[in-house]
Amino acid sequence: MAQYRKKPVVIEAFRWSYDPLPDWFPPPDDPNKEPPIEGISLKIATLEVIMTAFPGDWIIKGVKGEIYPCKHDIFEATYEKIPGLISRP
Numbered sequence: 001m002a003q004y005r006k007k008p009v010v011i012e013a014f015r016w017s018y019d020p021l022p023d024w025f026p027p028p029d030d031p032n033k034e035p036p037i038e039g040i041s042l043k044i045a046t047l048e049v050i051m052t053a054f055p056g057d058w059i060i061k062g063v064k065g066e067i068y069p070c071k072h073d074i075f076e077a078t079y080e081k082i083p084g085l086i087s088r089p
Contacts, residue, residue, distance in 0.1 A: 009063055010082065016042060017055035024061055044069055
């Protein structure tokens, strides 16, 4: 059986209730929508289902602008910070 490796992908992410909210979150689909309250769980409508993020989870902006939560241990095992790049607010 053939084996495959995931292509390197650069994403933007922040840790819910730990990091400041970036300008791309919440998604600008509704200009009247209030920003979420930090410190509580957060419902995120992904392309497939509605997922819940809890404090400490990472919120990821994917390569096509999709937004989804990721548990901290999975994020740490999957992603690494790019040295030398400065995080944007």
